[in-house]
Amino acid sequence: MVTWNSAEVLPGLLASLEDGLKGVDWHLTVADNASSDRTLTVLQETVPAATTVQTGYNAGYAAAINAALARLEPCTAVLILNPDIRLAPGCVAAMLARLDEPGTGIVVPRLTGEGGELTHSLRREPAVLRAFGEALLGNRRAGRYPRLGEIVTAEDAYRTAGTADWATGAAMLVSWACVRACGPWDESFFLYSEETEYALRARDLGFSTRLAPEAEAVHLEGDSEVSPRLWTLLTLNKVRLYRRRHGLPAAALFWAATLLRELSRGLLGHRRSRRAAAALLSPSRLRTRPTAENLA
Missing domain, CATH: 3.90.550.10 (Spore Coat Polysaccharide Biosynthesis Protein SpsA; Chain A)
Structure with a gap:
């Protein structure tokens, strides 16, 4: 546990x-x-x-x-x-x-x-x-x-x-x-x-x-569905994992699809998706290993 x-x-x-x-x-x-x-x-x-x-x-x-x-x-x-x-x-x-x-x-x-x-x-x-x-x-x-x-x-x-x-x-x-x-x-x-x-x-x-x-x-479920901070982490890690298991062209397409999802949800007013989209557009966020200190 x-x-x-x-x-x-x-x-x-x-x-x-x-x-x-x-x-x-x-x-x-x-x-x-x-x-x-x-x-x-x-x-x-x-x-x-x-x-x-x-x-x-x-x-x-x-x-x-x-x-x-x-x-x-x-x-x-x-x-x-x-x-x-x-x-x-x-x-x-x-x-x-x-x-x-x-x-x-x-x-x-x-x-x-x-x-x-x-x-x-x-x-x-x-x-x-x-x-x-x-x-x-x-x-x-x-x-x-x-x-x-x-x-x-x-x-x-x-x-x-x-x-x-x-x-x-x-x-x-x-x-x-x-x-x-x-x-x-x-x-x-x-x-x-x-x-x-x-x-x-x-x-x-x-x-x-x-x-x-x-x-x-x-x-009882976690709060990734409501917390912009955790939703951003979830989104970045999905892209990071896919990139590790596949070649660059496929990884680029996966990133684009994920960005499309977050941008479209952000335009509908979802704050967590706006934050996730901004993180996806930041190369440093995709490269940086997440820790408790840099999740804010």
């Missing part, structure tokens, strides 16, 4: 662990990114046997995961959790069962919001045509067409144990074999796209990402 000033949401996750991990032998390791609130106090009072790893600063999601992984002994699998996840009873046992399916390295649960609405957490690999599709049609509408959208929106896809190119990283079970084969998470992605990079890297090595539809968890 990764925490950073998570005292408000942490109790709900900790309360769900016993039933969510029922039938599974487990140990909790928490990587804390220098929380200044009561996060560590809440953790110690609720799960005193947990191992706590202090990164010493706000190192980001991938760096915190790496810090926790470095403390682990060999095991069957590693469950990675955001503090705003709530596990349904039997969730992890169901995920473990799916991890036994051939070629599977990562298993994710079926996520819902607080109100019980389905969260579209499965994703297709970023592609130029999909970037243009989302720019012209919008994420949700483009998602109806596999070639035009990255988000998997078909309800049936969340009822069956199929595979996806990647999935939201708020709750994911990774086999020990996959952990060893992939190595550390890419810390150059301070937040966002780190789970995309990891899942695509795992797929390249023969480990697929699979949904366990019978395993359910609630995700």
